[in-house]
Amino acid sequence: MSEPSAAAAVLADLRAEGHELDLLVRELPPAAWAKDTPAPGWTVAHQIAHLAWTDRAALLAVTDAEGFGAMVAEALAAPDSFVDDGADEGAVLPPAELLALWRTGRDSLDAALAAASPDTRFPWYGPPMKAASMASARLMETWAHGQDVADALGVRRVPTARLRHVARIGVRARDYAFAVRGLPAPTEEFRVELTFAEGDDVRLWAYGPPDARQRVTGPALDFCLLVTQRAHRADLGVRAAGPDADRWLDIAQAFAGPAGPGRAPGAAS
Numbered sequence: 001m002s003e004p005s006a007a008a009a010v011l012a013d014l015r016a017e018g019h020e021l022d023l024l025v026r027e028l029p030p031a032a033w034a035k036d037t038p039a040p041g042w043t044v045a046h047q048i049a050h051l052a053w054t055d056r057a058a059l060l061a062v063t064d065a066e067g068f069g070a071m072v073a074e075a076l077a078a079p080d081s082f083v084d085d086g087a088d089e090g091a092v093l094p095p096a097e098l099l100a101l102w103r104t105g106r107d108s109l110d111a112a113l114a115a116a117s118p119d120t121r122f123p124w125y126g127p128p129m130k131a132a133s134m135a136s137a138r139l140m141e142t143w144a145h146g147q148d149v150a151d152a153l154g155v156r157r158v159p160t161a162r163l164r165h166v167a168r169i170g171v172r173a174r175d176y177a178f179a180v181r182g183l184p185a186p187t188e189e190f191r192v193e194l195t196f197a198e199g200d201d202v203r204l205w206a207y208g209p210p211d212a213r214q215r216v217t218g219p220a221l222d223f224c225l226l227v228t229q230r231a232h233r234a235d236l237g238v239r240a241a242g243p244d245a246d247r248w249l250d251i252a253q254a255f256a257g258p259a260g261p262g263r264a265p266g267a268a269s
Contacts, residue, residue, distance in 0.1 A: 007118050007132040011110060013162045014139045018106050021051075021146040024155065026099065033095045037152040038230075038267060042087060044152050047145045048102050049090025050083070055105035058138055061122045062112045062131070068123055075125070079258070109138065126176065126256030136165045140254055144228035151230075159196070159221045164205055167194055167220055170227030170254040171207045177253050186244035188214055196220040214242030216249065227254040234265040 025033075025048060033045040042050075060068040075082040090098055113131045121128035129137065143166055150157050171192050175185035191212035194205045196219070205220055216223070218238035225231040226238055226249065233249050240246040253259060 007113070007116075007130075007135065010132050010135040010139065010165060011113055013165060014135045014142070015106075015110060016160075017139050017142045017146070017162055020157075021142060021149065022099075022103070024146065024149060024153065028095065028153075030095055032153065033098075035152045037148040038263060039148055041084070042148070043091060044149050045091040045093075045095065045098060046087040047149050047152075048098055049093070050087040051142060051145055052090050052098070052102040052105050053086035054141060055102070055109050055138065058124075058134060059105065059109045059112055061124055062109070062116055062134065065123055072123075072125065083257070124256065136169060137256075140166045140169050140228065143224070144230060144255070147225070147228070147230045159198075161196065161198060161203075163196065163220050163224050166224040166228065166254060167205055168207070170223060170252060173227070173254050174248060174252070176256075177248065177251050177259075180253070180257075180259050181251055183251075186214070186248070188212065188242075188244065190242075190245050190248070191215045192223075193217045194220040194223050214240075214245040216240050216245050224254075227252045229253060229255075229260050229262040232263050232265040232267065235267070 025044065028044070033043065033048075035044050036042070037044060037047055039047070057068065057071055060071060078085065090101065093101065113135050116122075116131040118131055121130055122134060124134070124137070139162060143162070147157070174190065178185045189208050189212050191209060191214070192207040193215070194217070196203045196205060216238060218236065222231070222236035222238050226233060226236055238249060240249050251259065
């Protein structure tokens with residue numbers, strides 16, 4: 001698949017992921033927006049506000065590098081609170097206004113990514129990314145925060161093949177997960193084999209050399225819940241062979257920024 005086609009495909013998946021979450025919240029009464037989610041201190045409104053805030057950050061990264069640099073400077077000045085501050089700012093808005101803000105931001109980012117040169121790398125809080133990678137990262141965040149919303153509302157979502165974007169980021173972020181904790185990255189490549197079922201169609205998503213000594217296996221959904229820290233390893237069917245692979249499953253994260261505390265055992269949806 002050529003680079004422009006790859007970008008168009010992931011943008012289509014990003015739109016679909018946003019639409020699915022939009023359907024989940026668009027008819028909610030005001031009281032439901034105030035429901036607590038599994039993220040301590042964050043309501044449903046906080047989750048949507050965070051997505052609106054990070055979409056705005058991504059739009060700046062793509063269209064205004066100087067403006068994004070100023071946003072990064074603000075983050076560096078308050079590294080422990082800038083994410084919560086951004087969510088708090090939007091969460092106080094009336095639900096209809098917050099929903100409109102998120103939708104406008106999604107549309108603006110979609111247009112900017114669609115118009116971007118496929119070879120240009122844009123700044124981010126982690127390594128710079130091309131448009132296709134930026135779209136994948138936004139999809140990962142939309143899916144992860146959508147999981148928090150679904151958990152708060154008691155909704156069980158049907159996994160889709162869009163999870164392949166989340167899984168790929170989780171695999172590629174292996175060394176980052178070690179680095180962000182001040183740990184040396186493993187010197188060996190891992191083999192990661194994930195199963196995804198859609199009706200009777202069962203697929204294998206595989207990464208890394210087939211003969212790697214250290215391996216990770218399990219359902220794709222469980223792996224995605226693990227690397228986005230939406231469920232504890234003990235509650236998931238992901239397994240490791242090899243000491244470094246085993247250590248990775250304890251610290252895996254697909255998102256940029258400081259290591260989060262993750263979820264406690266037994267808290268899985």
